[in-house]
Amino acid sequence: MPELPEVEHVARSLHKQIVGAHIAAVTYLDWERMIETPSVDQFRKLLQGRTIQNIGRRAKWLLITLDEGWTLTFHLRMSGYITIQDTIAPPDKYVHLVIEFTDGRQLFFHDIRKFGRTRLLDPVGLRELDQAHGIEPLEDDFTVDALSSLLRNRQARLKPLLLDQTVIAGIGNIYADEALWHAQIHPLRTSSDLNDDEVARLHNSIRKALQTGLSNGGSTLRNYRNSYGEQGTNQDHFHVYARITHPCPRCGHSIERITVGQRGTHICAHCQTLNPQNERSATT
DNA sequence: CATTACCTGCAA
DNA sequence: TTGCAGGTAATG
Numbered sequence: 001m002p003e004l005p006e007v008e009h010v011a012r013s014l015h016k017q018i019v020g021a022h023i024a025a026v027t028y029l030d031w032e033r034m035i036e037t038p039s040v041d042q043f044r045k046l047l048q049g050r051t052i053q054n055i056g057r058r059a060k061w062l063l064i065t066l067d068e069g070w071t072l073t074f075h076l077r078m079s080g081y082i083t084i085q086d087t088i089a090p091p092d093k094y095v096h097l098v099i100e101f102t103d104g105r106q107l108f109f110h111d112i113r114k115f116g117r118t119r120l121l122d123p124v125g126l127r128e129l130d131q132a133h134g135i136e137p138l139e140d141d142f143t144v145d146a147l148s149s150l151l152r153n154r155q156a157r158l159k160p161l162l163l164d165q166t167v168i169a170g171i172g173n174i175y176a177d178e179a180l181w182h183a184q185i186h187p188l189r190t191s192s193d194l195n196d197d198e199v200a201r202l203h204n205s206i207r208k209a210l211q212t213g214l215s216n217g218g219s220t221l222r223n224y225r226n227s228y229g230e231q232g233t234n235q236d237h238f239h240v241y242a243r244i245t246h247p248c249p250r251c252g253h254s255i256e257r258i259t260v261g262q263r264g265t266h267i268c269a270h271c272q273t274l275n276p277q278n279e280r281s282a283t284t
Numbered sequence: 285c286a287t288t289a290c291c292t293g294c295a296a
Numbered sequence: 297t298t299g300c301a302g303g304t305a306a307t308g
Contacts, residue, residue, distance in 0.1 A: 002302045033290095060303080077303050079292080094292090113291045115303065160285090165304085172302055221302060222293085241302095262286075264300075 002076045004137070004170030005213030006224050006232065007057050010082060013226040014064070015055040017084045021101040023050045023066075028091055028098035034111070036119045043120050046070060047099065059133040059169035063126075071121045073129065074109065079223045080116030083108045112223060133169040137206050142168075144203045151191040151199060158194075159187035160261040162206075171206065174219055174241045177266045178209040181240040181248075186272040187260045198276075212237060240266040 026044045029035075035043050047066075054065040062082070064072040074082065085106045091098055097109040097118070109116065121129065135142050135150070150167055151158075161167055162176045171179070180187050183205035185198055194202065218224055218232030221242070225231050235242070239249050243266060244257045253270035 006302080075303080077290095078301070111291090112293070113301090115290065117304095156285095163303090174302060219302075224302075263303095 002060060002078060002080070002224065003172035003175050003213070003219075004057075004060065004210055005175070005234070006218035007060050007062055007076065007170070008214060009218045009226045009232070010076075011055045011057040011062055013228050013230075014062070014082065014084070017227055018052050018064075018101070018105075018107070019054060021052050021103065021105070023047050023052070024100045024102045026097065027100045027106070029096070031096040031111075031114055034096055034109070034114070034117055036117050037125070038120060043118075046120055047072070058130055059136075059165050060172070061129060069123050071126045073119045073121055073126075075117045076111070077113070077115035077117070079113040080109065080111040081223055081225050082227050083110065083225070083229050084227050110223075133165050134167040135169065137168050137170060138210055142203075142207075144200050147203045147206075148196070148199045151194055154191040156191050157187065157260065158185065158189045158191050158202075159263070159265060161191050163261070163263070168206075170210070173263055173265075174221075174238070175206075175209045175213060177241045178212075178239060179205040180272060181266075181268060182208055184271045186274045187258075187265050187267060188274060240268060242266065 025048055032040050050066040050068065050070060052064060053067060056063040056065065060075060062074040066072060085108055091108060094110050094112050095108045096111055096114065099107040119125065135146060154161060159176055159180065162171050183201040185202060213219060213234045216232055216234035216237055219234040220231035221235060240255050243255045246255050248255055248268035248271060251268065251270050253268050255266055256269050258265050258267060
């Protein structure tokens with residue numbers, strides 16, 4: 001789903017639905033490889049009887065806080081999503097895990113491509129997951145200066161850096177392209193080469209792209225939905241992503257698709273130049 | 285840094 | 297039939 005705005009929406013919708021619920025049992029599992037830790041037996045046993053205390057998000061991980069210090073985490077990767085079923089519904093072929101609550105409701109984990117994963121973590125595991133990820137771009141500590149220092153000493157091209165979860169957490173292919181378009185910066189620029197004005201624009205644009213995604217309920221290209229089964233509408237507001245040959249909303253130039261770090265990348269080659277010549281503003 | 289793998293569906 | 301898809305980990 002799988003980027004920050006989508007996972008955040010799942011967390012919020014799940015929060016409304018299942019905080020306070022008690023887990024009766026794992027009642028269905030047809031893809032054991034989705035459980036990364038602990039063992040399948042331990043996973044089943046430890047979940048039994050747990051109470052859901054809170055729901056959160058870290059990077060693209062969904063965090064379901066349970067009692068006894070456990071945290072049930074999900075990563076939806078490309079095509080995963082979670083729904084809460086009010087009525088008894090038989091899982092279809094794309095449901096790989098069902099957790100039943102004592103009130104009879106069921107949590108379904110759906111995933112066409114079977115890339116999604118879950119972990120049941122103790123406090124140490126949770127801390128390791130946290131520490132494996134970079135700064136949260138919507139938090140207050142993500143300042144222009146913070147971004148500046150992240151970019152300063154890196155030779156990486158900008159877009160792969162934005163997608164690196166150990167540097168900034170939660171940005172994926174959609175929001176990277178949208179943010180770079182908004183900032184008018186080419187995805188192949190070298191991170192350390194950005195001048196102060198460009199860093200400030202990028203900072204603003206990352207937040208803007210993510211906030212827009214959030215306020216539109218996330219982006220649904222194919223599979224994404226929140227825990228009520230609702231799709232997002234942000235795909236109707238893309239400027240460049242998946243809009244090859246459409247006119248750039250800013251200048252009218254045709255949107256192009258290039259490849260950057262093996263990922264499809266959408267740019268306006270007119271607004272986002274590799275060697276900006278009119279960048280007089282800040283810097284040395 | 286690039287390639288491959290993990291999976292399945294869908295559009296060209 | 298081929299290539300592509302919101303992500304990431306493993307391997308040259």
